[in-house]
Amino acid sequence: MAEPAVAVMAHHEEEDHGHHGPGGWLKYLWSTDHKVIAMQYMFTGMFMALIGGFMAYVFRMQLAFPGINVPGFGMVSPGEYNALVTNHGTLMIFWVAMPVLLAAFGNYLIPLMVGADDMVFPKINRLSFQIFFLSTIVILASLVVEGGGFAGAWTAYPPLSANETYNLTPLGSTLWVVGVGLEFVAFLLGGINFITTLMNSRAPGMRAFDVPIVVWMIVVASILFMLSVGPLLAGAIMLIFDQTLGTGFFDPATGGDPILWQHLFWFFGHPEVYVVLLPAIGVVAEIITTFARKKLFGYRIVIFTIVATGVLSFFVWAHHQFIAGIDPRMANIFTITTLLISVPIAEMCFVYIATLYGGSIRLTTPMLWALAFIAEFLIGGVTGIFLGAAGADIYFHDTYFVLAHFHYTFFPIAIIGTFAAFTYWFPKMFGKMMDERLGKWHFWLTIIPFNFIFIPLFVLGMGGQHRRIYNYAHFPELAIPWFQNMRIVATVSLLVMLAAQLIFFYNCYKSWRRGRKAPMNPWKANSLEWTTQSPPPHGNWRPDELPVVYRGPYEYSVPDRDDDYWPQNEPDSRGSR
Amino acid sequence: MERVGHFFDDIGLIRIGSSYAADIDFLIILVLVVVGVWFLAAEFVFMYFIVKFREKPGRRADYIDGTNKRHKRWITYPHLAVLVFDVLIVVVSFKVWHKIKIDLPENPDAVIRVIGQQWAWTFQHPGADAELDTPDDIFTIDELHVENGKLYHFKLEALDVLHSFSVPVWRIKQDAIPGRSITGWFQPTMIGEFDVQCTEICGFGHGVMAGKVMVEDPATHSAWIEANTPALLAE
Numbered sequence: 001m002a003e004p005a006v007a008v009m010a011h012h013e014e015e016d017h018g019h020h021g022p023g024g025w026l027k028y029l030w031s032t033d034h035k036v037i038a039m040q041y042m043f044t045g046m047f048m049a050l051i052g053g054f055m056a057y058v059f060r061m062q063l064a065f066p067g068i069n070v071p072g073f074g075m076v077s078p079g080e081y082n083a084l085v086t087n088h089g090t091l092m093i094f095w096v097a098m099p100v101l102l103a104a105f106g107n108y109l110i111p112l113m114v115g116a117d118d119m120v121f122p123k124i125n126r127l128s129f130q131i132f133f134l135s136t137i138v139i140l141a142s143l144v145v146e147g148g149g150f151a152g153a154w155t156a157y158p159p160l161s162a163n164e165t166y167n168l169t170p171l172g173s174t175l176w177v178v179g180v181g182l183e184f185v186a187f188l189l190g191g192i193n194f195i196t197t198l199m200n201s202r203a204p205g206m207r208a209f210d211v212p213i214v215v216w217m218i219v220v221a222s223i224l225f226m227l228s229v230g231p232l233l234a235g236a237i238m239l240i241f242d243q244t245l246g247t248g249f250f251d252p253a254t255g256g257d258p259i260l261w262q263h264l265f266w267f268f269g270h271p272e273v274y275v276v277l278l279p280a281i282g283v284v285a286e287i288i289t290t291f292a293r294k295k296l297f298g299y300r301i302v303i304f305t306i307v308a309t310g311v312l313s314f315f316v317w318a319h320h321q322f323i324a325g326i327d328p329r330m331a332n333i334f335t336i337t338t339l340l341i342s343v344p345i346a347e348m349c350f351v352y353i354a355t356l357y358g359g360s361i362r363l364t365t366p367m368l369w370a371l372a373f374i375a376e377f378l379i380g381g382v383t384g385i386f387l388g389a390a391g392a393d394i395y396f397h398d399t400y401f402v403l404a405h406f407h408y409t410f411f412p413i414a415i416i417g418t419f420a421a422f423t424y425w426f427p428k429m430f431g432k433m434m435d436e437r438l439g440k441w442h443f444w445l446t447i448i449p450f451n452f453i454f455i456p457l458f459v460l461g462m463g464g465q466h467r468r469i470y471n472y473a474h475f476p477e478l479a480i481p482w483f484q485n486m487r488i489v490a491t492v493s494l495l496v497m498l499a500a501q502l503i504f505f506y507n508c509y510k511s512w513r514r515g516r517k518a519p520m521n522p523w524k525a526n527s528l529e530w531t532t533q534s535p536p537p538h539g540n541w542r543p544d545e546l547p548v549v550y551r552g553p554y555e556y557s558v559p560d561r562d563d564d565y566w567p568q569n570e571p572d573s574r575g576s577r
Numbered sequence: 578m579e580r581v582g583h584f585f586d587d588i589g590l591i592r593i594g595s596s597y598a599a600d601i602d603f604l605i606i607l608v609l610v611v612v613g614v615w616f617l618a619a620e621f622v623f624m625y626f627i628v629k630f631r632e633k634p635g636r637r638a639d640y641i642d643g644t645n646k647r648h649k650r651w652i653t654y655p656h657l658a659v660l661v662f663d664v665l666i667v668v669v670s671f672k673v674w675h676k677i678k679i680d681l682p683e684n685p686d687a688v689i690r691v692i693g694q695q696w697a698w699t700f701q702h703p704g705a706d707a708e709l710d711t712p713d714d715i716f717t718i719d720e721l722h723v724e725n726g727k728l729y730h731f732k733l734e735a736l737d738v739l740h741s742f743s744v745p746v747w748r749i750k751q752d753a754i755p756g757r758s759i760t761g762w763f764q765p766t767m768i769g770e771f772d773v774q775c776t777e778i779c780g781f782g783h784g785v786m787a788g789k790v791m792v793e794d795p796a797t798h799s800a801w802i803e804a805n806t807p808a809l810l811a812e
Contacts (some may be wrong), residue, residue, distance in 0.1 A: 079781045153778045159755060160738040166695065166780055252756025258739060259754065292630070298643030298652060323741070324752045325759055328678040335670055339663040346659045349619060350652045351643070356626040358639030363631070371627060378619055382612040389666050391604045391673030395748045398741065398776040463590050464745030466776040474787040477745065477772045557638035564637060 032122035033538055037129050038108035039429075042422075044136060045100035051140075052091040053498055059084045059470075064484075064491035066471040079168065081470035082151035087143060089154030090176070094183050095136060097276040097414035102225075103132070103187065105279060105421050106194050106218040108429065112529035113212050115203025115547040115569075117539040119193040128189035135182035142175030150176035153468060155265055158250035158258045162242035174243050181236045184229050191222030203528065203569075205549035210568065212527045212553040213302055217282030221275045224310050228271040235264035262324055266317035273409070274313045278306060280373065280417030281348060286553075287370035287424050288352060290525045292359030293564050295554040297351050305344040305351075312341045322390045323397050331390040338388035345381055349374060360557070360564075364523075365439030369420035372447050373412045380408030383458070401461025404454045411450060419446070419504070426511070427518030431534045434515065438507040445500035452493035456486035524565045527553045531569050581606050594746030594771060594792070596764035600673045601748040607669055611662050677749075681762055686727040693733075693740030693753040696782030698773060705802055715805045719788040724798040725768050733759045741777035744790055752777055765792040 028036060054072075061068055062076040069075055076084070107125065111118055119125045143149040150173040152161040161177075164170035198211065198219045238249040239261065248254025250261045289296050296302065318326055318334040352374050361367070383405040386392050396402055419442075426434050465478050472478040472487075521530035528549070532541050541547065547569040555566040582599030584606055585591050593599050630638075641648055688709045690701035700721040704713035709732075715722075723729060733742055735753035743750040749763050773788030793801060 078784050082778065082781070082783065152780070157739055157777070160778065160780055163738075166738050168781055252754070293638040295640060295642045297641065298649065301643065301649075301652065323678075323750050324739075325754045325757060328674070331674055331678070332671060335674070336667055339667055342663060343656055343659055346615075347652060347656045350655055353619065353623050353626065354643065354648075354651055356623070356630060358641055359626075359630045360632045360636060360638040361627060361630050363627075371623075374623060375620060378616060378623075382616045385612050385666065386605060386608050389604060389608060389670035391601060391670040391677070392608060394674075394677060394750050395601050395605070395745075397750055398743075459590075462585065464772075464774075466743065466774050468778045468783060470784040474785050475772045475774065476789075557640050559640055 041099045042104035048095040055088040060491040064488040083149040101279040116201035120196040132186035139179035145171040194222045213285040214282030217278040221278040228268045232268035270317045271313045280413040283421040284370045291367035293556045294359040297354040309344045366424035377412040399461040404457040432515030434511040442503040449493040449497035594767040598748040685730040688730045694736040696786040698788040721790040743774040743776040
């Protein structure tokens with residue numbers, strides 16, 4: 001108990017000193033409050049999602065109606081098309097999924113859910129966002145410099161990415177690498193905080209297995225990120241040297257090896273999938289237990305499976321490179337590890353489905369999103385098996401089948417997972433209840449078009465349609481009318497889905513301005529963030545009211561109790577622990 | 578059993594044009610069936626639970642924490658079954674992978690060279706003497722001529738950036754890397770004109786890096802060789 005109290009005092013002193021000078025928005029800008037930083041990450045991420053979504057709109061219009069003058073953009077040249085798909089991928093993964101799921105919700109939830117007044121290192125947290133913000137400016141600048149944005153795919157394979165005579169975007173490609181590198185630094189700093197805060201600042205009484213799953217997930221994700229990002233950062237610096245100083249790390253003409261980059265990239269890139277997946281899975285665990293009024297089925301199974309997934313994720317990277325020119329015998333090993341990873345992930349899905357068994361399910365908007373995550377992610381999971389089997393990957397590699405597969409994983413993660421978390425914690429974050437009717441309209445108008453975008457793309461991939469082609473007219477086998485009709489279906493569905501997001505923004509605005517005031521614990525949930533007011537004050541709880549924990553976070557519907565929930569901080573009658 | 582591998586051809590999605598295309602399609606069908614059953618079962622149980630366990634007045638949720646062995650086996654058995662099916666898929670995948678990518682069939686009827694560059698394919702045919710790198714070699718741009726039924730080895734190279742040589746009807750795909758020569762094989766089994774794709778982004782003109790392969794009967798192919806042998810040698 002002593003330690004948090006000291007931390008709070010130190011914190012308040014610092015506040016007093018810091019606030020002599022600038023007030024107003026500068027106070028907001030330099031705030032070290034984890035909740036403020038979380039909001040900054042979230043709104044930056046959502047802004048970037050709008051840009052990434054706009055890019056998708058432009059290139060999908062070009063694919064459905066080749067040569068069209070896209071409203072709001074104009075004609076799409078082949079170079080622009082490549083830049084659009086490249087930066088759509090880059091932004092959606094590094095500037096949307098990462099900041100929103102990992103950084104925003106990690107920042108917001110970890111201190112509140114472990115019962116701490118703030119992160120362990122609030123100033124590092126502030127620095128983390130500032131570097132992230134800088135990286136955002138760099139990546140946005142890379143889109144508008146002379147020569148245009150980087151156009152060598154988000155995987156940035158050299159020699160194309162390393163040499164301006166090949167990629168024709170001298171400034172864009174260098175700024176792209178610098179932006180991505182800065183972004184990694186920002187998340188490393190954030191990750192330090194997540195890990196140390198969980199280790200050191202848990203409320204008295206909170207043991208390792210009393211920590212909510214989402215916190216575990218975010219912390220494991222941060223550890224995976226820290227362990228995997230080093231090789232890629234090194235690779236990024238080598239790539240910058242290749243681009244600007246004329247070194248030849250990745251250029252065979254000067255003795256380098258382009259495959260080296262692929263190894264460095266995917267050694268990071270595959271764990272990265274789990275870095276963004278785990279927070280989403282954690283969010284879903286919180287929501288389905290709350291709205292099924294059920295204890296999580298096999299809490300420890302989930303913890304062990306995420307650790308197993310995390311370890312395995314370091315041994316699967318070359319499944320992205322089966323036909324890239326690696327020794328073909330290596331493919332055998334990576335086929336085995338890749339299919340093995342299906343076991344813990346399948347187990348995780350089973351656990352969530354089993355959690356619903358015997359529940360008392362309330363289909364609120366956040367619950368709909370959480371259930372949709374499971375239903376849709378299953379499609380993404382099972383289609384991965386096709387690609388993990390090296391023999392089938394010969395055909396599927398770099399086709400729309402791959403594209404549809406990873407959109408069925410990343411969309412549930414980054415979009416469905418975010419909406420689930422956002423609608424679930426909205427009352428806590430903004431102190432207002434969201435409009436359920438609008439929320440459900442938004443849900444259905446997002447989920448249904450989403451499937452109509454990507455199921456046709458699976459079929460096109462099966463038909464041999466390869467990726468990153470601005471116009472299929474040059475390929476007679478792919479230019480047939482019913483393929484083109486499928487492209488149009490996908491594009492029209494995308495337009496519907498994008499339009500449906502207006503409902504979301506309107507709902508946010510309306511609920512924030514005129515919504516019903518949120519009570520402390522609107523969902524009757526157990527974890528600690530619901531034991532403080534909505535929204536929580538600076539320091540989260542009054543210093544003398546910091547919570548003490550008596551049990552795990554999923555004690556719903558415990559027999560012989562009047563309430564069907566049992567907050568973590570409520571002493572039981574016998575006062576044990 | 579034989580027909581299973583021809584499913585995608587039969588439904589008109591993608592034709593079978595090489596000796597190993599049906600092997601890959603068979604593997605894909607196998608995975609489709611295995612994971613399809615799992616997927617449908619999981620979605621069914623999931624949807625059933627959502628409907629069955631909707632909130633009802635007066636009913637309280639069960640308290641099940643999943644540590645009880647009787648409950649836990651609902652997770653352990655399916656997960657062991659997943660492992661068994663994984664093994665099945667791995668075994669078939671290995672067979673296909675070895676056939677196509679590891680075991681190079683010996684004594685090819687001809688060796689060709691495929692060279693990718695921004696943004697065209699160059700094909701080097703061995704010519705009348707069936708030997709590569711001799712003066713009667715025939716070079717073409719974006720147009721590969723092969724004889725139906727013959728076994729070909731290819732040497733895949735790139736001049737500038739990464740490219741990837743892909744012929745969907747043959748189910749062939751291999752990245753081309755500057756500075757390396759990668760050997761592979763194919764045996765066409767269907768006469769016609771088919772797409773050659775570049776499936777690795779290679780810069781501005783990636784979208785127009787389209788070639789075609791002409792699979793010809795023996796007479797047409799010999800005629801083509803004769804007509805295109807460099808003039809100097811033909812005398």
